[in-house]
Amino acid sequence: MSRLGQSAGDLPTFDDVVAAHDRLLGRVLRTPVMNFPRFDARVGRRVLFKCENLQHVGAFKLRGATNALLQLESKTKVVATHSSGNHGAALARAARELGWRCVVVAPRDASAVKLQSIRTEGAELVSCEPGLVAREAALAEVVARTGAAVVHPFDDAQVIAGQGTAALELLSEYPDIDVLTAPVGGGGLLSGTAIAGKSMAPSCRVIGVEPEMADDAARSFHGGIRVGVQGSPATIADGLRGSIGVRPFAIFRSQVDDVLTVSERAIVHAMRIALEDLRLLIEPSSAVPLAALIEGRLGQAGETIGVIVSGGNVDLSVCPFLAGRASLNA
């Protein structure tokens, strides 16, 4: 683990989340909230799934990217970012909708289906080595070359405010949630979720979950000092390989109740349970909170748990139980 800087800069508030929600009306899907009796019976809790896997580009990331881009001013209208996939596709889509050019720096080890999605949404793709240092260096080159404005995937007040709109929608439909949970990579989703949760349902606990193999947020949260992952951990949860950001860490310290970790085996098992019980294909990152639920470690029996299902972009070849023969005769 490397020790990171602590300057949080501007932090978003609940007013920013509400403003983001108004700004995003008609630009992002109001995704359905679903409940599955079979899964409830399995985990002994009432679980409400906010299905951002069914969002445009298959991920909540469209919320933050669109909210940030709508507030950028630029004469050249070029925007750039680095992303392991979903944020890149989201920014590419937001840029296309708003008439901007978009350049996305993505690590070589990003999910193939996500890279394809970035291209499909019309962005220019620049490949780099895995790890934050290489990503930031490549992005700096892009900015020098194009004069692009940058929308960071998570360490940005307006991105965080945008991500919080998923929890805002969930709580506006179901105010009686005991525990709100989301996966933690850079921490943007859980930060926004915490801001919405603590304002709309003050007694609600907000709990993040991340892979054991990329447990920087748990270590940072429990140790009180922000630490990062070294390089790019090989967790199957490809969206959660980065380190927690400065702003997310500051928000975690004041508004998040706990950060748990789960094993790789538990993540794959949870993906399979999601297919069986929910009939939804969720990406490994989204299975991370489900894994903690299935292990009985999230909330108490009988409580109502709100889960932000972060995305549904899966390379079918990556997951063991999806990697069987592609057809009957192959």
Add this chain to the structure above:
Amino acid sequence: MSRLGQSAGDLPTFDDVVAAHDRLLGRVLRTPVMNFPRFDARVGRRVLFKCENLQHVGAFKLRGATNALLQLESKTKVVATHSSGNHGAALARAARELGWRCVVVAPRDASAVKLQSIRTEGAELVSCEPGLVAREAALAEVVARTGAAVVHPFDDAQVIAGQGTAALELLSEYPDIDVLTAPVGGGGLLSGTAIAGKSMAPSCRVIGVEPEMADDAARSFHGGIRVGVQGSPATIADGLRGSIGVRPFAIFRSQVDDVLTVSERAIVHAMRIALEDLRLLIEPSSAVPLAALIEGRLGQAGETIGVIVSGGNVDLSVCPFLAGRASLNA
């Protein structure tokens, strides 16, 4: 193929579908209608998915079963049926909600996950040999033993009217549909869909799709004489192994525009495409219309196609590409 009788008895009308819709309010989910740009781009059509895979018990069957049961009168309050799975689970759930006892006759070769669902919903399960003759004999024994009222899985006017409410909801949200499609087993879903479609959007074409291996409805439709399948065809689309019913056949002749067939290979391919493009796990029966769409045989380029996604109950072990290793270390 065996030649079957032709007496249609009472046939449901659009008024019955509207009455069913009112009757079912609050008893079935108003399932979401979804659209997936990636799939639209793949097939060159705008495709609207009415997601009955996300219905209670994971199938449209709850609509017809509940509508029929709500109109039964009985002192003993026992209901029975034969079913390859989804209708059984649906009737079991409807019975439980309304305080009836339920007995379901199911063939040995029914999907294990569907049999489990029938038990979970609280019904008594009676196993029989595959094929319509064995199913009807076993059901007759149950009726003799218990005095149960019978709700047929598809050859029942109120069941058909109930199934039509999915298309009614779809068309009330999207009136400009050019082609409505659904899979065909006994024909209850497509019959109800046709009744709703032809009344609400008279210029809309209604097209059924079934597996080549169980092509009795296509042969019956094109030949003008109702023929049945022999035994239980081994198509992976376990919900479509039965023969078209008398009432459905009569409705097909007056209100359905075409019945297509697709190969087993195309069905499995379509399930995989659904996971990739829609992020939804759909059962093999539901993949049947998608297979025809992917082959470019349903509707014209640029048209809007409404698909009733019939269900999401899949044995993960049945589908080749889902049958990989269950965990990372297995």
